[in-house]
Every structure is written in C-alpha cells, then in structure tokens.
Amino acid sequence: MDLSRKDEFMQAFRTMLEIMGEDVNREGLLKTPERVFKAYEFMTSGYDKDPAEVLNDALFNTSNSEMVLIRDIEFYSLCEHHILPIIGKAHVAYIPNKKVVGLSKIPRMVNIFARRLQIQEQMTEQIANAIQSVIKPFGVGVVLQARHMCIEMRGVEKINSTTTTSALRGSFITNPDTRKEFFSLINSPREPRF
Numbered sequence: 001m002d003l004s005r006k007d008e009f010m011q012a013f014r015t016m017l018e019i020m021g022e023d024v025n026r027e028g029l030l031k032t033p034e035r036v037f038k039a040y041e042f043m044t045s046g047y048d049k050d051p052a053e054v055l056n057d058a059l060f061n062t063s064n065s066e067m068v069l070i071r072d073i074e075f076y077s078l079c080e081h082h083i084l085p086i087i088g089k090a091h092v093a094y095i096p097n098k099k100v101v102g103l104s105k106i107p108r109m110v111n112i113f114a115r116r117l118q119i120q121e122q123m124t125e126q127i128a129n130a131i132q133s134v135i136k137p138f139g140v141g142v143v144l145q146a147r148h149m150c151i152e153m154r155g156v157e158k159i160n161s162t163t164t165t166s167a168l169r170g171s172f173i174t175n176p177d178t179r180k181e182f183f184s185l186i187n188s189p190r191e192p193r194f
Helices: 003-019 034-045 051-055 105-114 120-135 176-187
Strands: 059-061 070-081 085-095 099-101 139-148 164-172
Touching: 003 034, 051 105, 051 120, 070 105, 070 139, 070 176, 085 105, 085 120, 085 176, 099 105, 099 120, 105 120, 120 139, 120 164, 139 176
Parallel strands: none
Antiparallel strands: 059 099, 070 085, 085 139, 139 164
C-alpha cells in the first residue's frame, strides 16, 4: 500500500461512512479511518513481498525423494470482487528433487499470496507455480479449502459452504499413486496435538 497516500485513503473511507449515513465525528468512528488503513495495510502486505525470495532463502540439499506435506496452513485473504474475507486452510506438498525448503517458508509463502486481493482459484495456482519454479521438485500438490464471506454475508447467504480448489504439477498428475497418497493424507483425520 502506498503510505504516502494514507491521508487520501482515510478521507475516502470517511466519505464512505458518510454515504452510509454515519456521523464520522461520533466517538466510536473518530479513529476508524486510521484503523481501517492499518488493517488494509496489513491484509494487503503481500504485494511488496517476493515468494521466490522467501523460498530461495532456505533451500537445502537432500537425498529424500518422498513427499513433504504441510497441511492445515490457516490463511485469511480478501475477495477481490467484494473486499470481504476468505478464511481457509492450505495443504501444500511436493516431491523433492535434490532440494527441500525450510518448513516455515511454505506457510510464509502462502501468506504472501493470501495477503493480496484474491480469488481462491488464482491463489491455488500461484502457490503451486512458485514452488515448482523455485524448488523444482518432481511434483507439487496444492489444495485450498475456504469459506467466502461474499457467499455467507451477502448474496446467496449460504453459511458454512466451503470452496475447494486444487493445483497439481508433475508427478501429482502423472503418478496416480502420488496423487492418491496426497489426497489420502490431507483428508485423513487430524491427529491430536503433540
């Protein structure tokens, strides 16, 4: 977000409140435009981050060629059509090809894409493409499961409907056993916390 335009953003939000019929000078709303600016600054902070830098920062040699899966990565994003929340979980797996990435880098990379105005379908593709291009594994599997407040809070008002998207690359497409293992693992019951 362009910090030099903070005052413009806050004035635009004040105008929106006035259009809604609110008194922007009442106590509860006096600091709301600044709070909203800070919230959107955080929720759209993914634009100035490069996922390749995050992933390249922690690549390690390995002899492992078995699936690496991080599941249930919670994320929050904003629908680009209504600027309403998307709340979900990402499941990300890859088959190493002489390189693995530090485990914390996958959730960080998911957050980079989540902290942009998004559609879930595109975000799923972006995550898979970033892993494929940087780590260069034998295969990548990404599944996102999310609730969209633009469906629940307005429009059809269907509470608890979930959208699932997937992006598969390499051996996750060509090897049925790899694909089956991936979907079996992400759909297995959650283990209790250790």
